Amino acid sequence: xxxxxxxxxxxxxxxxxxxxxxxxxxxxxxxxxxxxxxxxxxxxxxxxxxxxxxxxxxxxxxxxxxxxxxxxxxxxxxxxxxxxxxxxxxxxxxxxxxxxxxxxxxxxxxxxxxxxxxxxxxxxxxxxxxxxxxxxxxxxxxxxxxxxxxxxxxxxxxxxxxxxxxxxxxxxxxxxxxxxxxxxxxxxxxxxxxxxxxxxxxxxxxxxxxxxxxxxxxxxxxxxxxxxxxxxxxxxxxxxxxxxxxxxxxxxxxxxxxxxxxxx
Numbered sequence: 001x002x003x004x005x006x007x008x009x010x011x012x013x014x015x016x017x018x019x020x021x022x023x024x025x026x027x028x029x030x031x032x033x034x035x036x037x038x039x040x041x042x043x044x045x046x047x048x049x050x051x052x053x054x055x056x057x058x059x060x061x062x063x064x065x066x067x068x069x070x071x072x073x074x075x076x077x078x079x080x081x082x083x084x085x086x087x088x089x090x091x092x093x094x095x096x097x098x099x100x101x102x103x104x105x106x107x108x109x110x111x112x113x114x115x116x117x118x119x120x121x122x123x124x125x126x127x128x129x130x131x132x133x134x135x136x137x138x139x140x141x142x143x144x145x146x147x148x149x150x151x152x153x154x155x156x157x158x159x160x161x162x163x164x165x166x167x168x169x170x171x172x173x174x175x176x177x178x179x180x181x182x183x184x185x186x187x188x189x190x191x192x193x194x195x196x197x198x199x200x201x202x203x204x205x206x207x208x209x210x211x212x213x214x215x216x217x218x219x220x221x222x223x224x225x226x227x228x229x230x231x232x233x234x235x236x237x238x239x240x241x242x243x244x245x246x247x248x249x250x251x252x253x254x255x256x257x258x259x260x261x262x263x264x
Contacts, residue, residue, distance in 0.1 A: 039072050042190035043180055049200035049233075050081035052170050058129030060169045061085060062158055062204070062226045064151040064234055065138040067177035069188065074136060074172065077198040085136040086128050088121055109135070122161060129167045137161075139227060143183045145249050149175075151231045152247040156216075159223035163214050168203040169226055173233035197237050204229050 039045075053059075063074055071087060078085040088109045109124045125135050139154030146152050162169050176196035181188045209222045227246065235242045 035072060036076060038188075038190070039069070039076070039180075042188070042193065043176070044193050044195040045073065045076070045198075046195065047077050047080075047198040047200075049172075050077070052200045052202050053078060053081040053083055054134070054168060054170075055082055056132065058132050058165065058167045059134050060129070060158060060162055060167055061134060061136040061172050061200075062139055062169050062230055063136060063172040064174055064230050065140050065143050066149050066174055067143070067181050067183060069177040069181040070138070070174050071136075073174065073177055073196055073198055077172070077200070078134065078136070083134045085134045087136045088125060088138075122157065125161055126165055129161070129165045135161075139223065139230075140249075142249075144247070146243070146247040148243075149178060150242050150246065151227055151234060152249055154223050154227045156219040156223040158226060159209075159219040159221075160214070162204075162206055162226070163209055163218065163222055166210060169206065170203055171201045171226065171229035171233055173197075173199045173201075173230055173237055175234060175237040199233050199237055201229055201233050 053061075061074070061078065063070065075085060086109060109121055109128065125137075128135050137158045139158045140152050141155050144150065144152045158169070161167075174197075176194055179189065179194040180196060204226050206222050206225060208225075209218045212218055231242050231246070
């Protein structure tokens with residue numbers, strides 16, 4: 001009798017990516033094809049909770065941010081579960097020709113910080129969700145400022161979009177990417193092979209705020225609930241207890257928060 005081995009994560013990813021190539025755009029698809037073999041074979045990748053990623057319809061992924069490598073593994077996780085995510089990223093990345101082709105081809109959403117076009121990202125994210133897309137969000141807006149890597153207090157943009165659209169918000173936790181590519185470091189570290197874990201949880205319960213007035217208090221409350229679920233997932237991966245209160249970047253000097261990396 002023929003015995004069948006279960007597919008490895010890489011094999012499932014390759015098969016799923018082949019099916020999703022049309023959704024990626026040529027340049028984004030090419031970038032994925034070139035980068036992922038190094039990421040997948042250079043690390044020990046593990047993930048769970050993929051059943052929480054909706055197979056169709058608009059949704060938000062709320063993800064903690066610890067490394068410039070996060071999007072690589074978050075894309076891998078999402079595509080391996082049948083969806084092609086659209087990321088919000090700082091508009092300056094569109095100024096680089098090759099990067100512009102990759103991001104534009106993948107229909108990612110530019111964030112124009114401190115600009116009259118700052119609201120465009122929210123409008124475009126809502127439009128993507130209404131088209132049935134999955135929009136990936138790093139609610140902290142940059143790498144966490146917590147010295148131990150815990151998620152910090154987030155901006156309330158994701159709460160605003162969630163309440164405006166009613167779309168499910170899926171919490172996602174990264175851990176280990178900071179060992180592959182530490183923040184503000186130019187080169188990845190593949191040896192020894194680092195373990196990278198991505199975990200998704202069930203949709204965040206936002207029933208307390210849906211249908212009510214979208215006040216600042218409501219937006220902050222919904223965002224805090226989202227980040228609490230993300231933090232619980234991070235704590236589960238790490239097997240540790242998170243701090244009682246997240247670091248608030250607004251309470252830190254601005255110069256300590258400067259970051260040239262993609263925004264969520």
